[in-house]
Amino acid sequence: MINYPIKKTANPVNKSVSAANRGMNFESMINQTNEFYLDNDIAVIYKKPIPIQIVGVDYKRRSAAKITEAYYKLPSTTDYNGIYKGRYIDFEAKETKSTTSFPIKNIHEHQVEHLRRVKEHGAISFIIVYFSRLERIYLLDSDYVTEYYNRAKTGRKSIALEEFEEHAHFIKEGYRKPVDYLSIVDQYYLNEKS
Numbered sequence: 001m002i003n004y005p006i007k008k009t010a011n012p013v014n015k016s017v018s019a020a021n022r023g024m025n026f027e028s029m030i031n032q033t034n035e036f037y038l039d040n041d042i043a044v045i046y047k048k049p050i051p052i053q054i055v056g057v058d059y060k061r062r063s064a065a066k067i068t069e070a071y072y073k074l075p076s077t078t079d080y081n082g083i084y085k086g087r088y089i090d091f092e093a094k095e096t097k098s099t100t101s102f103p104i105k106n107i108h109e110h111q112v113e114h115l116r117r118v119k120e121h122g123a124i125s126f127i128i129v130y131f132s133r134l135e136r137i138y139l140l141d142s143d144y145v146t147e148y149y150n151r152a153k154t155g156r157k158s159i160a161l162e163e164f165e166e167h168a169h170f171i172k173e174g175y176r177k178p179v180d181y182l183s184i185v186d187q188y189y190l191n192e193k194s
Contacts, residue, residue, distance in 0.1 A: 045082030
């Protein structure tokens with residue numbers, strides 16, 4: 001008889017890990033969802049490339065050139081943008097291991113300003129926050145993001161989980177669409193039942 005070691009779960013809060021998304025990081029989950037949307041002609045939404053300036057390259061072999069030094073050309077705005085049902089969508093994706101709140105320092109002022117400005121011009125803008133230890137994903141409209149960011153200048157420096165539960169929209173995880181945020185967009189931004 002062989003006694004195999006018992007693996008302890010890394011998630012003390014919620015022991016039922018989604019079999020569909022086990023081992024997949026949050027960005028990969030969103031990218032897989034966006035790929036599903038694109039492959040099924042639902043939406044065209046991409047991760048924005050980060051503009052960098054390459055200053056050092058190691059050319060040991062031409063086929064194996066390696067970037068050794070690079071700098072951000074300018075601060076990036078948000079992670080994702082695209083079009084859905086004729087509407088421009090722009091959002092930032094964040095992950096936290098906290099089980100009680102999302103630190104507002106994890107989103108930058110220029111990102112908050114960008115989300116606010118694109119919304120003023122008719123875009124649908126929000127952040128998606130993944131509470132990884134709780135395995136909960138929330139979509140929070142950019143108006144609340146701006147409100148909470150401004151509050152952090154003089155008050156609370158985080159968005160409490162209870163505030164997400166009250167003002168954000170819970171995104172149910174799925175298999176083919178791990179982060180089906182467009183079902184929320186349909187229901188709350190376009191007033192359509194998905």
